[in-house]
Amino acid sequence: MAAFTVDTKLFQELGELLVAKESTALTELIKNSYDADATVVTVHGSNLKDGAKGSIAVTDDGSGMAQADFENGFLRIAGRTKVASDRRSLVFGRRFTGEKGVGRLAAHKLARRLAIRSSKAQHAERGAEVLPAAIETVVASIDWDAIEALETLDQVPASNAVLVKVEKQTKGKSIPSGTSLLMTPLRRGWTQRTIESFLKEAVTLAPTPVLWDKLPEDIVTEPLLFKKVPVRDQLKDPGFRIQFSGDLAVPDVFSPDIAASAGWIAEIDFERKTGLLRVAIAPTKATHLKFKDSAGFRFEQHLGKESGPTFRARILQRSNTVWDPVVQGIRVFMEGFRVPPYGDATDDWLGLDRDYKSRARRRLTSLDRIEAPDLPEANETEELVLQGSSAYMGAVFLQRSSSPELQMLVNREGFLAGPGLDFVTEWVRVTTDLIVRLGHSVRRDVKEVKRVDRERQEAIAKRADVGESPSALRVRESAQAAASQLDIVQAAIKSGDLKKAAAAAKAAQPHVAEVSALSEEFGSEAVMWRVLASLGTELAAFVHEINALALEASGIVADLDDAIPNVTTPAALSKIRRARKSALELADRIRRNAIFLVDSTSFQGRRRRSRLPLRERFDAVVPFFATRIKQKAIVLENAIGVDLRTPPMFPAELAGIFTNLVSNAVKFTEKGGRIRTHATLSKGVMAVTVENTGMHVDIAKSMRLFEAFHSTTERPDAVLGQGMGMGLTITRAFVQEYGGTIEFVKPSPDFATAIRFEVPVR
Known part of the structure; x- marks a missing residue:
């Protein structure tokens, strides 16, 4: 009687068709564990790069298989065990994730031989919280190469390519249920790229x-x-976890x-x-x-x-x-x-x-x-x-x-x-x-408000007297305009012209609102401003002390000069000359710092606004941090053009901006790192960028660093100290005074962090 026969090449053909790659194969085996009511499945890889020695083990604590389950389910290609009934697992009622009964071909995809040990759980009613102990254990092996060496599948039973034996459970001895699949040797060694690709996929195999x-x-x-x-x-389900170990250990996603x-x-x-x-x-x-x-x-x-x-x-x-x-x-x-x-x-x-x-x-x-x-x-x-x-x-x-x-x-x-x-x-x-529209509509409105405010501030800065702060002029003019309209209101009420009074009151409202907004902006930081003003006063007085120290250092140099002719031993003469050199450097540093403090704290520094040479003013700030820069072996580059000048500004304001930016850069640059400052002038806007290596700043979260009392560091620097949480707040206030902006931006290659401020220059 004629009958169909099946060539053993079926496994290879089906495997290539139904299981696309190694990660897909392992996913199918993990799904089988889920369908078997496992609560945890472990996938362990060993020597994956060496196909001959490599192995992959998949172990779960599911319901396992008895001999009949193994023969009618695992050994039957395209079996119907998951098609019958309500397509749910027997105990936890999970909806089956597989349906074609070909998941075991995944083992063929991965390795040349498969060793199986499966312990069948006793019967449990649906809804049970845990699986009961096992009643019997199936131990089996499949040699895929031996099967494919045959011509047809009906030759397999006599070939010993598939071996199955059953271990009955010993009375009084309880073992947990579950299935273990050991696949070795691998069909091919896994390259590093294959392993990395799998690990990336494994992270998202289940949703985070x-x-x-x-x-x-x-x-x-x-x-x-x-x-x-x-x-x-x-x-009712106790949950399902996937664990990867060995060569397949998945790194934590930070x-x-x-x-x-x-x-x-x-x-x-x-x-x-x-x-x-x-x-x-x-x-x-x-x-x-x-x-x-x-x-x-x-x-x-x-x-x-x-x-x-x-x-x-x-x-x-x-x-x-x-x-x-x-x-x-x-x-x-x-x-x-x-x-x-x-x-x-x-x-x-x-x-x-x-x-x-x-x-x-x-x-x-x-x-x-x-x-x-x-x-x-x-x-x-x-x-x-x-x-x-x-x-x-x-x-x-x-x-x-x-x-x-x-x-x-x-x-x-x-x-x-x-x-x-x-x-x-x-x-x-x-x-x-819809997310795009919601976000764009909010940002568009905010950007428009900020643009109008910057343009108004820029116009005020142009009109402000050289001795007056632009914001002070803005407050004064708004207050005068409001007062003028209120005078009209008062006169109109006396004359009984209520319509005119109402119109004047309405005209006064924008000016009152602007004064209110500006006072609220300044008032929220007023306490710290007073503290800083007090410190500035003390520093201004301290300049005299610093100058005295410089004179004293100069006196030490003179005394050493007088002593040199009387020294006869070469060793002593060498020490005196080194001390003289150090004293000269100390005197020079003290004088430079004194000049900086005068610019920052003196009345002269806030007396007159002028167009300041940008490169020169940056160089004036750097010596204040010379000790720390030297200790950390930082390379600092000033790439600002020599001809670039600011809009009319107070020297103290520009000194404050550069002081805060350089201070932060020095704090967060690692030993042997780099700091670079550069500037451009384009379309009437001066942009100055300070970037450094070392610690990275998340641009998405960087706006909070401009909030008052939000220090950029919790750990004090040995020389520079700990931030007060006002540096960037003050810097932003200085920049906004002239209609400008400041923000963290994407750094240049080889740098970790960059901050840029822009101000209009007319």
Whole structure:
């Protein structure tokens, strides 16, 4: 009788077709442990670079296999053990993650032989909290090379290529259930690139907790949709952990305050049965502190029953920076396991990178799909601020039972293209575009207010007398204008012309508001300003003491000169000459510091504004830090052009700016490091940059360093001391006095941190 026969090459053909790469193979074995009600699975790699000696072990504490389970399940290709019943695990009620019964081909993909030891748990009712002890143990081995040396699979039983024996449980002895797979030797040695690629994928095999767990308190300014985002379709479940060890040990992802470092956080919920879509977006506390008008947005929209698969998502966005490459991107998870390649650096399933590269001056038309009357108005240039996928870290969670439209490709690398995938893609992209609009509208308004304020301050600086502070003139003129209007109010009330009085009172309001805003700005720091003013007075008096010390050092030099002719021994003469040289250097340093203190603290330093030579004024500050610069062997470069001059400024102000910037640079530059200062003049704006090697400053969080009493260091410098938390606050006030700005910027190559201030020069 004729019959079908199956060539042993089937394993190789199926393995290449169904298991794309090593990481996919291990993922399938981990899923098998999950389906077997394991609470923990360990993947251990040893000697991976040496294929002949290399091995991979996958061990879990799941329900295990009896002989019948092994023969009807593991040894049966495309078996139906996960297709029958309700497709849930027997004890914890987990929705099965596999369905084609070919996960064991992953072992063939990885190695030439497989050793199996599996202990079958006793029967337990669904909903039990733990698995009971084992009742029997199956010990088996499979030699894939021996199988493939045969012609057909029906020759396998007589070949000893597959060996199975059963160990019955000894009475009175209890052993835990679980399965161990040992695969060795490897089919090929793993290169360092293969290992690193796997480790990166392993980090995101399961979603990081920030993408589903309860967010820390006060991270967002208003509630989102979930306390915890539903990840899996499960009943009562004790949880599931994946551990990697040996050559496959996954390094920890360093992410302190990872949610707090986001700018905006969004959550999405679509329910297939009802067709209801819900989206909520909120600024983080850090964003709200920076942009007071920032606010969340949420909407609900009925898209039609069964219009797409049920999915939930949480997305964290960062402004002006990106996430760590290991976690950046919006990834897709099915039953808690990642579906590659969505979210990979080379995958652009949402079109974010494509649109980021081709962005133009137009609005985001994807938001036309939103039916919400309170949707923020579009800006015609909002597409210019689109960000690539690296600015997002997110997860889209899908479940088998509510995603019938999504069919996995046979190699487990993504879904078949179709309406279901398009639906998810569309609404996730709408959400990221909504984040862009919310952020842009807030930044645009704030930037416009700041621009107007800078222009007003610049105009005041032009008109201010050489002996007057621009801000003082601004306050005085606003107060005079308000007083003038109030005089009109008073006269109008006396004459009974209430309409004129009301108009004058209205005209006075902007001037009063400006005086109020300026007084509030200065008043919040008034106490520390008084302290610093007191210190400045003391330093001004101390200049006389410093000059006296310089004279005394000069006197020591003169005494040494008188003593030299009377010295006869060469050793003593050498010591006296070294002492004379040191005394001369000391006297010179004291004189330079005295000049600096005069510029910084004297009445003359705030008496007259003038266009100051920038390079020369920077050089005047540097000697104040000469001792520390020398001790740390720092190379300091002044690359400011000799002809560059400031707008009219007080010498004390420019001295204060450079003092604070150089002080911070010296503190945070490592031994043997570099500090470089350079400046440009372009389109009427003078830009001065101070950059240094050593400690890096996170630009996304740098604005807080300009807040009063926020010291840049908690550890005092041995020479420079500990900051008072006012240096950058004062520096910003000096710069803003002339309509300028100051901020941390991206440093040049070979430098760690850069800070730049800009002031208009006319």
